[in-house]
Amino acid sequence: MSAPLLETRGLTRRYGGLTAVEGVDFSLPQGQIHALIGPNGAGKSTFVSMVSGRIPESAGRVLFEGRDITALPAHRRIRAGMAYTFQITAVYGRLTLAQNIALALRSRDRARILAALARVGLEERAEQTCGDLSYGHQRLLEIAMGVAQAPRLLILDEPTQGLAESEIEGFNGLIRSLAGETTILLIEHNMNVVMALAERITVLETGRVLASGSPEEIRANAAVQEAYLGSA
Amino acid sequence: MSPGARSLALHGGLIALLFALGFLLPAYHQGNLARIMVLATYAVGYNVLFGYTGLLSLGHAMFFAAGMYGLGLPMQHLGISALPAFGLGLLSAALLSTLVAFLALRTIGVAFMIVTLMFSQAGFLTILYFGTWTRGDEGFVIAQASRSLAGVDLTQPLARYMAALVLFSVALLLTARMMRAGFGQVLIGVRENEERTRMLGYDVFRHKLAAVIVSGTLSGAAGAAYALLFGYVGATFASVQYSIFPLLWVLLGGAGTTIGPLVGVIFMFYLIDWSSGLTNAYMLVAGLALVLLTLFARAGLMGEVRRRWLPWLP
Numbered sequence: 001m002s003a004p005l006l007e008t009r010g011l012t013r014r015y016g017g018l019t020a021v022e023g024v025d026f027s028l029p030q031g032q033i034h035a036l037i038g039p040n041g042a043g044k045s046t047f048v049s050m051v052s053g054r055i056p057e058s059a060g061r062v063l064f065e066g067r068d069i070t071a072l073p074a075h076r077r078i079r080a081g082m083a084y085t086f087q088i089t090a091v092y093g094r095l096t097l098a099q100n101i102a103l104a105l106r107s108r109d110r111a112r113i114l115a116a117l118a119r120v121g122l123e124e125r126a127e128q129t130c131g132d133l134s135y136g137h138q139r140l141l142e143i144a145m146g147v148a149q150a151p152r153l154l155i156l157d158e159p160t161q162g163l164a165e166s167e168i169e170g171f172n173g174l175i176r177s178l179a180g181e182t183t184i185l186l187i188e189h190n191m192n193v194v195m196a197l198a199e200r201i202t203v204l205e206t207g208r209v210l211a212s213g214s215p216e217e218i219r220a221n222a223a224v225q226e227a228y229l230g231s232a
Numbered sequence: 233m234s235p236g237a238r239s240l241a242l243h244g245g246l247i248a249l250l251f252a253l254g255f256l257l258p259a260y261h262q263g264n265l266a267r268i269m270v271l272a273t274y275a276v277g278y279n280v281l282f283g284y285t286g287l288l289s290l291g292h293a294m295f296f297a298a299g300m301y302g303l304g305l306p307m308q309h310l311g312i313s314a315l316p317a318f319g320l321g322l323l324s325a326a327l328l329s330t331l332v333a334f335l336a337l338r339t340i341g342v343a344f345m346i347v348t349l350m351f352s353q354a355g356f357l358t359i360l361y362f363g364t365w366t367r368g369d370e371g372f373v374i375a376q377a378s379r380s381l382a383g384v385d386l387t388q389p390l391a392r393y394m395a396a397l398v399l400f401s402v403a404l405l406l407t408a409r410m411m412r413a414g415f416g417q418v419l420i421g422v423r424e425n426e427e428r429t430r431m432l433g434y435d436v437f438r439h440k441l442a443a444v445i446v447s448g449t450l451s452g453a454a455g456a457a458y459a460l461l462f463g464y465v466g467a468t469f470a471s472v473q474y475s476i477f478p479l480l481w482v483l484l485g486g487a488g489t490t491i492g493p494l495v496g497v498i499f500m501f502y503l504i505d506w507s508s509g510l511t512n513a514y515m516l517v518a519g520l521a522l523v524l525l526t527l528f529a530r531a532g533l534m535g536e537v538r539r540r541w542l543p544w545l546p
Contacts, residue, residue, distance in 0.1 A: 054431065078433030086431070092424040103421050104432055106414065149432070 003066040011060035022207040035198035043207040052084040083151035093131035104145035116148035266393040269400040275493030277450025278478035283487035285443040286423030291352030297470035298325040299452030304465035325452020333444035356470040371466025486534030
């Protein structure tokens with residue numbers, strides 16, 4: 001078996017006296033769609049922020065394609081083949097959709113821009129200003145910007161938050177279409193989406209890994225039910 | 233029309249108009265416009281940093297002065313001719329802006345404003361301190377005989393006007409080209425959302441660094457040209473007032489528009505020119521106009537034009 005695309009060893013983040021993420025060992029094989037779930041405050045966003053370099057780790061290491069990237073700043077990690085979409089939509093509100101995509105693509109090739117927008121069905125709105133879009137469309141644009149970078153690892157932080165049911169179906173289709181070419185790490189609260197997409201699931205609780213396994217295993221796991229699914 | 237063709241038509245048309253005005257205007261306004269174009273070059277430089285990158289500097293007078301003294305001192309004391317002295321002016325501004333960028337970009341927001349202001353004040357005081365050579369506040373006049381470039385006498389009104397036009401055109405076309413290229417789009421990305429830009433894999437610090445250097449060097453080019461074309465070098469141009477001016481010009485004309493800086497300088501220049509004919513308290517009139525504009529045209533003149541009528545305006 002080849003080396004995992006992403007690996008973390010003892011990844012830890014402390015905020016003053018609070019430990020948000022504690023000693024997480026995590027391994028993500030090439031091509032997998034992996035969901036990260038857990039109650040609010042479990043440390044999911046903190047964990048992926050450390051993976052992408054947005055926030056510095058307190059301890060531990062991050063390996064990407066077998067290379068230790070712990071010391072690399074965020075923009076170098078992105079250039080190495082990661083893409084990150086924000087939990088709170090972070091598109092350029094005063095720029096057009098085309099300008100947003102061009103920055104993600106690093107190209108102003110019109111055909112490529114329209115193709116990237118078409119993946120989320122927004123190609124008709126290429127010249128609109130982003131801030132005028134509905135929240136759901138902004139979320140889709142954000143996802144399109146992640147996909148447009150053609151990353152080897154796509155990190156999605158609660159992508160379906162604020163999407164309508166019909167848009168969620170489109171989102172599921174998009175993620176499935178990426179399967180094989182892109183490895184995906186997905187934070188998600190919507191269990192229907194998780195069960196529909198994820199090949200493996202890791203459950204975080206109070207900053208630690210509670211369980212990791214296939215969707216069936218997670219569903220059957222008593223500790224997980226107690227901590228998370230049962231209360232949902 | 234494609235954005236590239238539009239940009240060429242707009243900027244080419246503006247330059248052609250300014251060229252024609254050089255022959256058509258009466259002497260008084262021709263002289264004014266020459267001065268305006270040099271100051272507009274300063275504003276174009278300031279706009280790269282403030283309008284496009286979103287960094288508010290309160291110390292650009294140091295770059296303007298670096299160009300001015302970088303040209304003036306060697307001409308005055310070493311007898312160097314105008315062209316190499318202009319190169320030295322550019323070099324001084326480029327070096328100073330590189331140094332200041334590395335130090336000031338460790339800060340953001342209000343701290344960046346204060347740090348640039350402090351550096352600029354230090355520069356101003358340095359000029360006063362070395363009064364033996366700089367003649368301090370009083371300044372010095374560059375000998376008329378030495379103010380010529382490639383055999384063209386820059387003290388002649390038309391030659392001076394055309395030299396100012398060349399300077400302004402180069403600055404305008406350079407920034408227009410830069411802002412349409414990937415580099416400029418990333419600067420806009422930094423202005424609009426720094427964290428998002430970083431998380432698209434761009435080295436934000438390096439882009440800001442480049443923006444400060446381009447902005448500072450253009451400001452220095454304007455300072456050097458001002459000394460060469462108008463023959464005077466003085467510490468006033470390094471004072472805080474000359475750091476505030478480009479901010480006002482750019483705000484009035486429209487931050488983040490290519491022709492806003494020129495519009496802002498023309499507006500302010502003629503507002504003061506006109507109101508000082510009415511009353512001694514002309515700054516009151518200028519101040520009132522500024523207040524009205526910030527109330528009713530917050531994006532500046534060209535910014536409002538873009539918002540209301542011409543969304544494609546670069």
